[in-house]
Amino acid sequence: MGGIHRMKQTMKSCILEQPDTIRRVCQNAEKVCDSVYSIVGKGPFDKIYLIGSGTSLHAAIAAKYAFTKWFDAEVQVFTPFDFLYYYPHYRLDEKTLILGISQTARSIGTIHCLEKGREYGARTVMVTAEPDNPGGKSAEAILDTCTGEELVGAKTKGFTSTIAMLYLYAAGLAGKELDISLVPKWMEQSLRCTSEEIEGFAEEYKSAPSVTIIGGGALTAAAKEGALKVLEGVRIPVEVYDVEEYMHGPYHCLEKWSYLIFLVNEGPGVERIKRMIQFAQEHSDHVTVIGYEGFEKEIEIKGRFISLPGGMDELLTPLFYIIPLQWLANDVTEKKGRHPEQSRYPEFHKMLGSKYMPKVNYYQG
Numbered sequence: 001m002g003g004i005h006r007m008k009q010t011m012k013s014c015i016l017e018q019p020d021t022i023r024r025v026c027q028n029a030e031k032v033c034d035s036v037y038s039i040v041g042k043g044p045f046d047k048i049y050l051i052g053s054g055t056s057l058h059a060a061i062a063a064k065y066a067f068t069k070w071f072d073a074e075v076q077v078f079t080p081f082d083f084l085y086y087y088p089h090y091r092l093d094e095k096t097l098i099l100g101i102s103q104t105a106r107s108i109g110t111i112h113c114l115e116k117g118r119e120y121g122a123r124t125v126m127v128t129a130e131p132d133n134p135g136g137k138s139a140e141a142i143l144d145t146c147t148g149e150e151l152v153g154a155k156t157k158g159f160t161s162t163i164a165m166l167y168l169y170a171a172g173l174a175g176k177e178l179d180i181s182l183v184p185k186w187m188e189q190s191l192r193c194t195s196e197e198i199e200g201f202a203e204e205y206k207s208a209p210s211v212t213i214i215g216g217g218a219l220t221a222a223a224k225e226g227a228l229k230v231l232e233g234v235r236i237p238v239e240v241y242d243v244e245e246y247m248h249g250p251y252h253c254l255e256k257w258s259y260l261i262f263l264v265n266e267g268p269g270v271e272r273i274k275r276m277i278q279f280a281q282e283h284s285d286h287v288t289v290i291g292y293e294g295f296e297k298e299i300e301i302k303g304r305f306i307s308l309p310g311g312m313d314e315l316l317t318p319l320f321y322i323i324p325l326q327w328l329a330n331d332v333t334e335k336k337g338r339h340p341e342q343s344r345y346p347e348f349h350k351m352l353g354s355k356y357m358p359k360v361n362y363y364q365g
Contacts, residue, residue, distance in 0.1 A: 009149065011233075011340040014156045015326050016191065019184035021148060021157045022164055022319070026181055028146045029168040039141040040123040042173055045097040047074045051083055051113045052101035055155045055225060056127075056162065060101055062221035062318045063166035069315070070174035080109030084116065092120035098139075099166070101127040103147065103158040105135030106355045114138040127166065129158055143169055152341045154232045156326045159225055160187075160319050167315070183319050186309040190320040194327050197306050201324070202331035204286065204304070208236060208259040212250070213325070214276070215263030216242030222318040223263055226325025233333030233340040243273045251279070258284040261325070264291035265317040266310055274299050290324050 048067050050060035060077045067075045078087065092098075098117040102110045105128040114124045115138050126139035129147035136142055147161040164180055171178035205211070211230055215223035220242060227238040241250055254260075260280050264273050278299060281287050287303040289295070292310030306324050308317075333340040349355035 009151050009341075011152050011154050011156060011326075011330050014150055014152060014158075015323065015330065017148075018157045018160050018323070019187040019191075021146075021161050022180065022184045022187065024148065025146045025161050025164045025168070026184075028144075029165060030172075032144050032146065032165065033169045033172045036125055036141045036143050036169065037172065040097070040125060043095070043097065045071075045073050045095050045123070047076075047091075047096040049076050049078060049083070049096065049098045049117075050101065050166075051078045051080060051098065051110055053080060053107055053109060054228060055159045056101035056103055056107070056110070058221045058225040058228065059159055059162040059166065060099075061224065062163045062218055063099075063170065065218045065315055066167050066170040066178075070170060070176050078113070080107070080113050083113045084109065089116060089120050092117055092122040094121050094123065096120075096122035098122050098124045099127055099143070100124065100135070100139060101162060101166075102135050103129045103145065103150070103155055103162060104355070105130050105133035107135065108354055111135045111138040127162060129161070153343050154229055154329070154340055156229075156322075159322060163221070163319055180316065180319075182312070183316060186312070186316075186320045187323065190308050190323040193307050194324045197304060197324075198327050198331055201288065201304060201306075201328055202335055205234075205259060205328060205332050206335045208286070209257070210237040210239070211259045211261065212239045212241065212246075213261045213263070214241050214243055214246050214273075215321075216244070216269055216273075217265075217267045218315055218318050219263045219265055219267075219321055222322040222325065225318075225322055226261075226329070229326055229329035230332070233329045233338070234336065235344070243269060243276050247276065254280060254283045256283065256285050259286040259288075260284055261288045261290065263321050264289060264295055265314045265321065266292055267314040277301070290321060 052060045100110045100114040117124045124139035125141045127143045129145045131142045145161045145165045147158045150158050213223045223240045227240045230238050281302045290306045296305045330340050
C-alpha cells in the first residue's frame with residue numbers, strides 16, 4: 001500500500017462523480033434526515049430561512065422552491081451579510097428553522113448566522129459535507145450532504161448533493177414523498193450529451209468577452225451556479241437573468257458577438273422563453289440552448305443545442321442542467337492555460353477572514 005500514490009482530485013473528476021454521489025445521497029438520506037428531525041423536530045415552523053454564500057447560496061435558491069411548494073411558512077434565502085446586518089433578529093423564535101449551508105463548514109459568515117439564530121431561540125441546522133470542521137458546532141444539528149471528499153475550490157458535486165439532500169429533508173419534514181432515484185441516470189445521460197458537444201462548445205466560448213445566462217424558476221439556481229463556475233475559472237464577466245428580467249432592459253445590449261446560454265425545462269414559462277430565444281437568434285451569432293429532449297423540434301435552433309432528459313418534475317432539473325455549464329467552465333479554463341482547481345488568490349479567505357482555512361490549502365491547486 002505504501003507504494004500506491006493517490007491521484008489528485010480535479011474539478012473534472014468531481015463533475016464526473018456526480019451520479020455516484022447522488023446515489024450515495026439516496027442511500028443515506030433517510031438516516032441523515034431522521035437524525036436532524038430527532039434533534040430539531042418537525043415543527044410546525046412559521047419561518048424557514050436558508051443562508052449561504054456562493055455555491056451554497058445557489059443550492060439554497062433551488063431548495064427554496066421545494067420548501068415553498070410544500071409549506072405555508074415564510075421561506076426566505078439570505079446571504080450571511082444580509083441576515084447578520086439587516087434582518088430584525090427579534091423576529092426569530094422557536095418556530096423559526098434556520099438552515100445554514102456551508103459545504104466545508106468553514107464559512108465564517110454562515111457560522112455566525114447560525115450562532116445568532118441560536119441566541120434568539122431559533123432551531124438551527126448546519127448543512128455541510130464536512131461536519132468535523134469548525135462550523136459543525138455552530139448549530140444544534142448537522143444535515144450531512146454525503147458529498148464525499150471534494151478538495152477543490154470550485155465545487156461541483158457539492159452543489160448537486162447539497163440540493164438533493166435539502167430536497168429530501170424538505171420532503172420528509174413536510175411528510176411528502178420525493179423520489180430522486182432516477183437523477184443519477186439523468187446525470188449520466190447529461191454527461192454523455194455534453195461530452196458530444198463540449199469540444200466545440202468550449203472552443204467557441206474560449207474567445208467570449210462575456211456571457212449571459214438566462215434561466216428562471218428552479219433553473220435560476222443552475223444559471224447562477226454555472227455563472228459562478230465561469231467567473232471562478234474563465235474569469236470573464238457573466239450576467240444571469242430570468243427571461244422576464246432580461247426582457248426589461250438588458251436586451252438592449254444584444255449584439256452579433258453576444259454570447260447567450262438559455263436553460264429551458266418543461267416548466268410553465270417555456271413559451272415565453274421560446275420567443276426570447278427566437279429574438280436572440282436574430283441578433284446574435286452565439287446563442288446556445290440547453291434544453292429538454294425534443295425542444296429543438298418545437299422551435300428552430302440556429303446555434304448549439306445540448307439535449308438533456310425531459311419529462312420529470314422541474315424541481316429536479318437543476319440537478320443535471322448544471323452539468324454542461326460546469327464542464328464548459330472547466331474546459332474553457334484549461335484552454336486558457338489555467339488549472340480550474342487553482343485559485344487566483346490562494347490566501348484570499350485567510351486575509352479577509354471569510355473562511356477558516358483548510359488543513360491542506362487546496363486553493364493552491
